[in-house]
Amino acid sequence: MRRLDVQTPMPDGVSHGTLHLPAARRPWPGVLVFPDAGGARETFRQFGDRLASMDHVALIPDLYYRAGEWAPFDVVTLFTDPQERARMASITSVLTNDRIIADSGAYADFLLARPEVSGSAIGTTGYCLGGRISLIAAEGLGPKVAAAARPGRRSVAVRRGAA
Numbered sequence: 001m002r003r004l005d006v007q008t009p010m011p012d013g014v015s016h017g018t019l020h021l022p023a024a025r026r027p028w029p030g031v032l033v034f035p036d037a038g039g040a041r042e043t044f045r046q047f048g049d050r051l052a053s054m055d056h057v058a059l060i061p062d063l064y065y066r067a068g069e070w071a072p073f074d075v076v077t078l079f080t081d082p083q084e085r086a087r088m089a090s091i092t093s094v095l096t097n098d099r100i101i102a103d104s105g106a107y108a109d110f111l112l113a114r115p116e117v118s119g120s121a122i123g124t125t126g127y128c129l130g131g132r133i134s135l136i137a138a139e140g141l142g143p144k145v146a147a148a149a150r151p152g153r154r155s156v157a158v159r160r161g162a163a
Contacts (some may be wrong), residue, residue, distance in 0.1 A: 001020065001021065001022060001023050001053050002020070002021040002023070002052070003020050003021075003045065003048070003052075004020075004021065005017075005018060006018065006019045006059070006110075008059075008061060008107055008110045009106065009110075010065060010106050011099075011102045011103065011106060012065075012066050012099075013066060014065065015062045015065040015103070015107070017059055017060050017061040017062055018040075018045050018048060018059075018060045019048075019057065019059055019060075019114070020045070020048035020049050020051060020052035020057065020058040020059075020060070021052055021116055022052050022056070025116075026116075027115065027116060027117060027119075028116065028117065028118055029056050029117070029118060029122070029123065030056070030057045030058075030059070030111035030112065030114070030119070031057065031058045031122060031123045031124070031125065032058075032059050032061070032104070032107050032111060032122055032125075032134075032137070033047060033048055033051070033058050033059065033060050033126060033130070034061070034125070034126030034129070034130030034131070034134050035060065035061075035126065035129075035130050036075075036126070036127045036128040036129050036130050037073070037078065037088055037128060037129040038072075038073045038075040038078060039062065039063065039064055039070075039072060040062045041072060044060045056123075057111065057114065057116050057117050059110065059111050061103075061107055063095065063129075063133070064091045064092075066094055067091050073087075073088060092129065097140070100133050100137060101136065101141065104124070104133070104136075104137035104140065104141055105140075105141055105144070108122050108137075108141055108144045108145070119146070120144075121143060121144055121146035122144065122145060123145070123146060123147045123148065124137050124138055124145055124147075124148045124149070125148065125150070126150065127150075127151055131150030131151065132150070134149065134150055135148055135150055
């Protein structure tokens, strides 16, 4: 398994992220993993590594790229510290459905253009905020998304015939 630092050209800048690749060098299904409100951090990179170990190419993007250099959130105090909650609210408030769909399209195009990714559609998943974004992306991107999941919520969307 390999992990690469990547930059995805976005509608409003550049999103830094990590691309997680299986050990075998051939095309595999692509998965876009949306982080939770805490943002892209090692927990999600480990999840990307796990997906790569199961023969998927996973992209873990920085959803907050519009904020520029932002300090990571401490998820232990994120919802109990009023200042951190306010900071998170200001960063997430720009994630309108239209921006989520536009950003997701750029992430999907980035994945689908990679030689390591097979097929004409990707999967999406995410937890908490990322789960919501995953389902919005699936609806907004149509046939570019073959399947979407929001773990823990019994929410799964699958498009038959896509891949």
